[in-house]
Every structure is written in structure tokens, then in C-alpha cells.
Amino acid sequence: MEAVHPASGVATLSWLLLALPAFGALVLLIGGKRTDKWGHLLGCLTIIAAFVIGLITFINATGLAVADRVQELHLFSWIPVNALQVDFGLRLDPLSLTFVLLITGVGGLIHIYSIGYMSHDRDRRRFFAYLNLFVASMLLLVLSDSFVTLYLGWEGVGLASYLLIGWYTDRPAAATAAKKAFLMNRVGDVGLAIAIFILFANLHTTQYSVVFANIHTLSPGTITAIALLLLLGACGKSGQFPLQSWLPDAMEGPTPVSALIHAATMVTAGVYLVCRSNPIYDLTTAGRLTVVFVGAITLLIGCVVGCAYDDIKKVLAYSTVSQIGYMMLAAGLGPFGYALAIVHLLTHGFFKAGLFLGAGSVMHGMDDEVNMRKFGGLFKRMPITAVTFGLGYLAIIGFPGLSGYFSKDAIIDAAFNQPGWEGWVFGLAAAIGAGLTAFYMTRLVLMTFFGKERWRDQKSVNGNDFHPHEASPVMWVPMVILAVGSIGAGAYLSIGHRLSDWLTPSLGALQERSAGPLSSIEITILTLVLAAIGVLVAFVVVGRRDVPVVRPERVSWPVRAARANLYGDALNETLIARPGLWLDRALVFGDKFGIDGAVNGIGILFRGSSGRLRKLQTGFVRSYALSMLGGAIVLIGALLLVRFSG
């Protein structure tokens, strides 16, 4: 762990990174309709300004000596309560600066794209306010220097995500999806919160620098508990098994939101959390192994389900789930994988954002239709979209030389290079995932851009004829830029370990080993072969045959299972929701008949007995006098008994 230095020079201005988007959001939300005319421009401007500041800070940081690259900027004392002292500060280190560039860069491009995509929406200004709010929260998440501040950003992005998923308030599906995302995120947030509580209870601070310096003083069990709870939080935010099912539903939001929040940035916050907490995970083998398992399971689930869907955005969403599974898997490998996870995160940010923007462009041209069975032959109609999309496609399936090839194959390689059974299991999972990815992405591309023009005799969901057309430059320019990233980012970041060296002050040096069953060449060949098989199968299944416009319902059980999200929702329903409901009913029953019964029973007892006893109060003075005389006799008798018996 490198020493932490106070920020100086340009870095002291980094608070502007947070302030600018927050300011934009504030102005747009408070300004209301008055800002409708120029609101989207302000939104883009703040993000681009933040990007420029981030870039300057980044360049400034590259000029520093390696030992000085971890800096902290204290802003103010946030929660000054007796034992709980939380300072609001920023941590400027290679990891957070990398994220800043990703968030503001991709965020800026998607902001620009949204000007075109949302041009028909009456509430475009509010949309930009939410986007700015999201960017501000996300920057706070990655720049924070303590777990509590991170939690603030964590909840902020959750809020923005909720608001944007439910953007189309007139669609019940969107409202449901927003609620689902919010609720499932709560499950993860509880884990994160408890992890923070444990850290505070044991170390009396949540400041990264202090926590990471002293984490080794805790017992192994505590560390594992913290690691697993953090993982729970990461699973919630990143859509990992078993909390993965909200992410595909989140595609109800506008496509730029899907690209920015649910592909490039927010959903990678879980990966960021695990990598950021690397000093904790370094100390717990069990925690890391759990992370790897979660990642492996998720990537397979994502791939399998992605093969079955016809909704272009849902396929991309499950693709996201599976790619984040790769990142998790890498992060779980510890020092062998943190940097690889970040590399894949960055390249994925480029190509997945590009793919989503391409999908958005297709939808924009096809009257918001998402069913791929109604597409086909769009290559001629929207060539720019098709080419940029195609580049993103080649990147994700790991075509040699493009981004995905460098980042994903590195992860597969690292997964195989584990000792014993773990190498086989995780390596094969990752490699099979690569083959499946190739299949469903090829299927998507073939159904959308090639083959017969099935849309000619179809109506859109809105009841219009289709008039496919290329989008405006404000939309395709960001796509082109992202496509360039899809081509070159992997090579730029990976060759010569450029990024992993840069991240060393944050994540520790990337370690490599060859303990696995296969050599690197063999792994690469295996992966390529699997991917090629996937592509070929897709060609045979989709490209060589006509695609039925109506989805066939008589299909084999694997397809049925995949269409049902591999029963992820049913699993949640059965394992969590139903028992919760039963517990709830049991508690209500116990409350009614146990607690209420006891309380009311006592009341009824006294009411009944008093109802009988009060009949003694007849109102007749002579009755009272009689009982008084009787009492007097008893008293006197007792006195006499005492007096004369002894």
C-alpha cells in the first residue's frame, strides 16, 4: 500500500468534478420550465467541463512520482458526532482518476447523444437533470475517501437509476421495473451498510487510508464477513447472482440511460467496490473464492439467457450481466485480477456503451421497436449505425486485435491459471461464456442488420409503418467515437501492461502466474475456437434460415428456461418473497392472537369481572351500611381474637 499524500496543485480543484454536475442538476431541477430551452446544453456543458478538469487532474497525476500518486483532498467535516467523525474528502489515486475519465468521458458522449435521442421528449430538461445527478453521484462514489461518503454516492446513483428507469411514467412496466431495481438494490445496500458498521465498530473510522492500513489487525472471520457483505452490496448494484434479475428489466428506461447507467458505469460500481477494497479481499481467501463463484455463475447465466431473448435491449442487458460477471471473476482472483477487471471494465464501457447507443439508434429509426424478429436487412438503411455496432460486436466477442480480445482473453487466461480444480472450473466457465457470447451477439447482429427485410409488412408497437433511417450526427458522432474506443482501447491499455502499471499504487502490482493446466497460447486458441464455433452456429441457425416473425412457442426446455431468465425471478419469488410473506403472515397471526390476545384478554377479564362486581354498587345506602356493619364486626372479632386468645 502506497503512502497517502494531501492533494496539492491542480488536484485541489478536483472538488469541481462533483460540484459541476451537481450544480447542473440543481439548476435544472429548481429552474423548472424556464430552463427548457437551454437545459440540455447546460447538462452537456457541465459534464464536458468535468471531463476537462478530470483530464487535467489525470495528466497532472501522471507527471507525479509513482509514490506520490495517491492523494487525498479534505473538503469539510461532514458528520462531526462525538465518536463518529466522518470527513467529506476526495481520494485522488490512479483508480479513481481512471473512473473519473470513464464516467465523464462516456457520460459526456451519452449526454450529447441524448440531445438527439430525447429531442421528442417534452421533459428532456428533467432528463438531463437526472443524468447530471447521476454523474455527480457516480463521481462522488468513485472519488470518496471513506466508506460513508462512498455510501452517499452509492445511494445517489441508486436514486438516479430509479428515476431514470421509471422515466416513462405512463408505462406500468417501467414503474414496476424501477421499483424492482430499487428494492433489489436495497438488499445489496443493507449488506454494504452492515459492512460499514462492522468496519466502524472495529476500527472506529471508515476512512480508506486508515481502514486499509489497519484491516490486518482484525480477526480472519471478521474480515471474511466484511468481504462477503461488501460482495452482497456489489451484487445488488452490479446485477450479480443472485440479485441479477433487476438489470434486464431496467431496460425499460430510455436507451441512453441503459448505455450510461446500466452498461458502462453504475453497474460496474460493484466491481469498483471490490477492487477498491482490495486490501480487505487480499486477506480472505474464502471471500475471494466467493467473488469468483458469483462472477462465474453470473457470466454463464447472462450468456445463456442472452441467447434466448428477441428484445435487442434485453439481449444487450444480459450481455452486460455476463460481462460484469467476467469482471467479478477477475476481481475475485485477487492480485492476479484486479487490474484485469478494471481493464475489462473500461473496454466494456466503450463497446457496450457503443452497442447500446447503436441499439438506441436502431430503435430511433424503427419507431421504438425492440423486437429483433421485426428487424432485418437494416445494414443498407443505417450504415453508420451498422458499422459502429459491428465494431462493438467484434470487440465483445473478442475478435483478435480489438478491445475485447485483450481484456477478456486476459481474464480467461488468469482464470485458467489457478491451481488445481479452480483453474479448470473457472477457466472453462469463462471460455464457454466467450463461446456463448459469440453466439448470441452474432445472432443479434444477423437478425438486426442482415437477412430479409422482415419489417416491410409489419407494424411497429405504436401502430406505424417502419421507415428505417440513419440518425442525426449528434447521435452518430458519439457512436463513432465509442467505436474507435472499441477498436483501440484494449490494445492501448493492455499492451505493455500500461493500465495495470498505472493502477499499481491503488491495486497493487498485477501478478501473473502459470499454474494452470494450459499454456497461454493454448488458452487463446481454445477461446478463439469456441468463439468461432459460436459464430458458426449462429450463422447456421439464424443466418441460413428465415427468421420467423412470430416467436415460436414450441421450443426445447433449455430455451424455455432461458426465456424465463433461467428461473431467476421464480427463484427470488420462491426463496425470498414467499417465505417473507409467510413469515409476515405468521407474525401478523402471532401479533393478533398472541400479543393482542394477551393484552385484550387481560382487558376482557377485568371488564367482565368488574361488570359483575359493580353490581354490588346498588346505590342503596342501607346495603352499604349493612356491609360496613359486617366489616366492623369482623374487625372487632379479629381484635378480640388477638386480645383474648394469647
Place this chain on the structure above:
Amino acid sequence: MTHEALLFVQAASDTANRVGAGETIIFWILGPIALAGALGMLFARNAVHSALWLVLTMFSLGVFYMIEQAPFLGFVQIIVYTGAIMMLFLFVLMMVGKESSDSVVEVLRGQRLWAGILGVGVAGLFIGIVAQSLDDVTSANLNGPNSTNGGNVANIGRSLFTDFLFPFELTSALLITAAIGAIVLAYTGKADKSGRKTQRDLVAMRFRGEYSRPSPLPGPGVFATANSVATPALLPDGSVAPESLSDLIDSVPVTDFAHDLEVSSGTEHHAGAHALTESGSDSDEEVTRS
């Protein structure tokens, strides 16, 4: 009453505690009378009879006080109790009047039975106590205090104003409080007459027009010539005042006293050719009859 019988035997054998023969005679005469008075009060259905029976008992007790060397209390008993308090009872009974006798029916179930049982129980208990503890008591008698320093009354007065001064003063406060309490409770005051207006209020109301006319109704026309209230009043022009006519009594027709009117007002017509015609009374108003 075996205890009592036992006591008789014991008392007879104990000569040291014997009281004088005269006192014994008086006790055996007045004791049963006192008991009879008490029982008479208990059983008399008329409350006045009860009070009189109680007077008898109290009188007997007064005599007992006197022979028990408490002459002052004896006289106080006779004067205050029999003389004042019981008379007060009788006063109240007279005011309440016919309510003073009880009905025979007992409404409370078991009340009489239990009252009897408990009453006999109380008597038994007390008699038992006395029999247990006082069967061989020596009477110190009050011959000393009653013969020195001015006798019984003077000694009681001395004690009251020295040893018992504070309780004595307290009784004065008690009596004052009782007197005021009685006044407050018994006084009906204006509380019952609320709503009744004073003459002044009525005058003001009349002139505000809350009544049909400001003045009283005219009285009946009782002249020197007619002393019946059925005579209607006449207005200055000789016509009948309608308000003076009663709803209840048939008024005398004006024609009946037209002659008297003329005599008293000095406009008498002397009998002429037209005396028996109708036009002779044409100046009179037609009499209205109710």
C-alpha cells in the same frame, strides 16, 4: 344470654362493687324503659311516634347520667337532647309531613334478616367483651372530683378551659361551620325565582313595547251608584271602555245605569214626551257583550 346470667351471679357475690340500693332500683326501673323506648322507636311505623319513643329513651339516659355522678351531663342531656334536638327532629317531621311513615314492604332482599343477625352479633360481641373484661371491676367513683373545688360543673368547666381548651375551641369552629352549612343547604334564596322580573324591569319592558300597552288595564267601573265589579268603566265621553270588560263576567248593560250616569254628571233628562223612545239614549254607545 347465659353471660348475663353469669354476670348476675358474679355481681351478686361481689359486694365491694355494689352500688347503692336506690340506684339499683332506679336502674331496674329506667333501664327497661330506655330499652322499651329504643325498641318502640325501632318498630313504630309513624316517624313522629318514633321520635317520641326516642325522647323517652333519652330522658331515661339523662337520669342515668345524674345518678352516675354526672349531674351536669344529665341536665345537658335533658335540655339539649330531649329539649332541643328532638324538637328539631319533630319540626322537620312536621315540615316533611305525610311522608313520615314507612311502608311495610322491604325492597332490599335479605336486608331485615341480615340486619337482625348482625345487630344481635354486635350486641353479643359487646356483651362478650364486657363480660370478659369487666366482671370484677372496682368502681373508683367520682365522689372526690364532684365534692372538691366547686363540684362537678366547676371541675368540668376547669378541665374544658385548661386541659381541653384546644378541642373546645375546635368545637366552636365546628358549630359555626354547621350553622353556616345549614343555612346554605336550607336556604332557597333567589335561585328558585330566577326568571321572575322586578317591577322596575316590567316598567322598562312595557315602555319598550314588549307588552300590548304601557299602562295597567282600566279597573271596573265601580261608581258611587253601582258597587258591582261587573260594571264597565266609562271613558270621559261617557262611552264604555272595552278593556274594562271582563271575559268571565257578564257586564251590566250600559242602559241599566244610564240614569245614574246622568244624575252623577248633571245632564239628567227629565221625563218628557220622548222619554220612552229609543232616541232618548242615542248618545250612548252600544254595549258590547262578551
Place this chain on the structure above:
Amino acid sequence: MTPTYYLLLSALLFSIGAIGVLVRRNAIVVFMCIELMLNAVNLTLVTFARINGSLSGQIMAFFVMVVAAAEVVVGLAIIMSIFRTRRSTSVDDANLLKY
């Protein structure tokens, strides 16, 4: 005969008074019964004064008389007041204060 007989008489008078309070319904008669009980107690006090050779008992009886007089005044005023509103002196009629 000893002064003890006065005490026995007193006990009998007291019991008769007590029974009267319990069985009579006319409030004034009930009051008279109470007076009888007080008188019975007075007789006891006087007798004990004699037995003990002290005037204190007589003084106590005197105080009892004063208190009884005050009580009669107030009690009769209450009876009058009740009679005025309820046209009745029966203690059974004043039974509103009940369950």
C-alpha cells in the same frame, strides 16, 4: 349490682340503633337511630368515667354531644334539601349513584 350493667344496657341500645339504621327507610328515623347509637356511647363514656374516677370521660361525652348537635343541624338541612327536590325522605329513593 355493679356499673357494668350500664355497659350492657349501652350495648343493647347501640345494637338496636344499628339495626334501626339498617331497616328503617325514612331518613329522619335513620337519623334518630344514629342519635340513639351516639347516646349509647355517651352512656358508656359516663360509666367509664365513674369506674375510673376521672372527669375526662364526662368531658368526652360533652364533646360528643356538641358534635352530635352540629351533625343533626347539617343532616336535617340535607334531608330538607333532598326533600325539596325529590319530594321524598326515603333513603332508598336516593339511589342514582350506582353502577
